[in-house]
Amino acid sequence: MSSNNAKLERTLQRFQNKIEIGDYYEAHQTLRTIANRYVRGKAYSDAIDLVFHGAAAFLKAKQGGSGTDLIFYLLEIYDVADVRADDASVSRLVQLLVALNPEEPNLRDVVTGMNNWSIKHGEYKFGDPYLHNAIGSKLIEGGYAYEAERYLMLGPHESLDKYVSFLWEWYQQECDVETFGDFLSRLIFNYLFISNIQYAFEARDKFLQRFIDKYSPKVQVIEKKNAKMFYFEDFSELNFLQLILITCQTKEKNFFNNLKDHYANCAEKYSAELEFLGQEYFGIVAQRQSNFLQDMMAGFLGGGASKGLK
Amino acid sequence: MSSPEYEFVSKFLTLVSISEPVLTADYKLPLQHVTKLGVALPALKYRYDFKKS
Numbered sequence: 469m470s471s472n473n474a475k476l477e478r479t480l481q482r483f484q485n486k487i488e489i490g491d492y493y494e495a496h497q498t499l500r501t502i503a504n505r506y507v508r509g510k511a512y513s514d515a516i517d518l519v520f521h522g523a524a525a526f527l528k529a530k531q532g533g534s535g536t537d538l539i540f541y542l543l544e545i546y547d548v549a550d551v552r553a554d555d556a557s558v559s560r561l562v563q564l565l566v567a568l569n570p571e572e573p574n575l576r577d578v579v580t581g582m583n584n585w586s587i588k589h590g591e592y593k594f595g596d597p598y599l600h601n602a603i604g605s606k607l608i609e610g611g612y613a614y615e616a617e618r619y620l621m622l623g624p625h626e627s628l629d630k631y632v633s634f635l636w637e638w639y640q641q642e643c644d645v646e647t648f649g650d651f652l653s654r655l656i657f658n659y660l661f662i663s664n665i666q667y668a669f670e671a672r673d674k675f676l677q678r679f680i681d682k683y684s685p686k687v688q689v690i691e692k693k694n695a696k697m698f699y700f701e702d703f704s705e706l707n708f709l710q711l712i713l714i715t716c717q718t719k720e721k722n723f724f725n726n727l728k729d730h731y732a733n734c735a736e737k738y739s740a741e742l743e744f745l746g747q748e749y750f751g752i753v754a755q756r757q758s759n760f761l762q763d764m765m766a767g768f769l770g771g772g773a774s775k776g777l778k
Numbered sequence: 779m780s781s782p783e784y785e786f787v788s789k790f791l792t793l794v795s796i797s798e799p800v801l802t803a804d805y806k807l808p809l810q811h812v813t814k815l816g817v818a819l820p821a822l823k824y825r826y827d828f829k830k831s
Contacts, residue, residue, distance in 0.1 A: 591810050592809055592810055592812075593812065593813055594809075594812065594815070597809050608828065609828065610828070611826065611827075611828035611829075613825075613826035613828070614821070618815075622809060622812070622815075638822070638826045641824065641826070641827055642823075642824050644823070644824075647822070647823050647824075650822055650823065651822070653819070654819055657816065657819060658816070658819070660816075661814070661815055661816025661817070662807065662809075662812045662814075662815065662816070663801075663805075663806065663807035663812070664806040664807065665801050665802070665803060665804070665805040665806060666803065666804045666805060666806045667806065669803055690787060690788060690791055692791040692792050692794070692795035693795040693796075694794070694795045694798060694799055695791045695794050695795050695799075697787075697791070699784065699787055701781070701784075704783055707783065707787055711787065711790065714791070714794055714799075715794065716801070717799035717800065717801045717802070717803070717805075718794055718797075718799055718800060719800040719801065720794075720800075723790070723793070723794060726790070727790070730786055730790075740817045741816070741817055741819070743817075744816050744817045748814075748816075
């Protein structure tokens, strides 16, 4: 260990002592001053060590304000030091997230800051998957259901079980059997949107199995050479959603159109989702919602009336 | 169990099964290559109550 690290150790020890006696303000100020000095001297790894441990200690002592302030500071240092999103750098953020109180008022700003850094300094357009997994869990605890879902769908494999359990819990809160399709559709569509056939099937199996175990609906497994599904006698929406998944695998436009014709109600209910899948899997160019020439004519005639008719 | 829907599903799966799927059941686009998230799904009919769980 270099003498520099020994000095860092001593600084951290003094800091820790101040936290223990409840001298939070003094601890916070001192730590920031020393970290600033490291940053100015471009001793980034020492600055990161110091700020990370400081943030962790504040969160442990239930000092959310100081803790999150230091998290933002850590992200600033990550940014100026051009720290890549890798196991070590992401793992620090995950540890801080785990320690964070889900009721922290700026929880969403914290997770957004973390994710934005991982977008800028990583190879994922939407951010690091392991970070997403931790963010998703924390957002569920904080009650940010839809935000949590976005992160979990873009997480690693362990996020899949979390996503399925979370939707199942949500479904169980009202247990209105008619809405089960709405819940299943989220898993199927979200995974299809990001071209993850494997997770779509796994999520389907796990989610439907819970439904079957709990309610014992009339169900039969239909299995052909390359395709298998749970056929529900009384829930045709569940059949439709499974068939959509199987059809996307084929990338065959005729099957897709045939399926939509047969399940006209479902096709209407999910028209926006199907339009996107039509483009992505079947090369169907979306019809323009308005007629260009008509709009232009309406414009000339001082109208814009055609807009109101849609 | 031979409702019209059952007949349709069974035939549909047979037809779909004639050739190998273009995207196998274990296919997934690596997350590094994901550039689109699709369309936003509508809100569910009731709110998630995180205090219940």
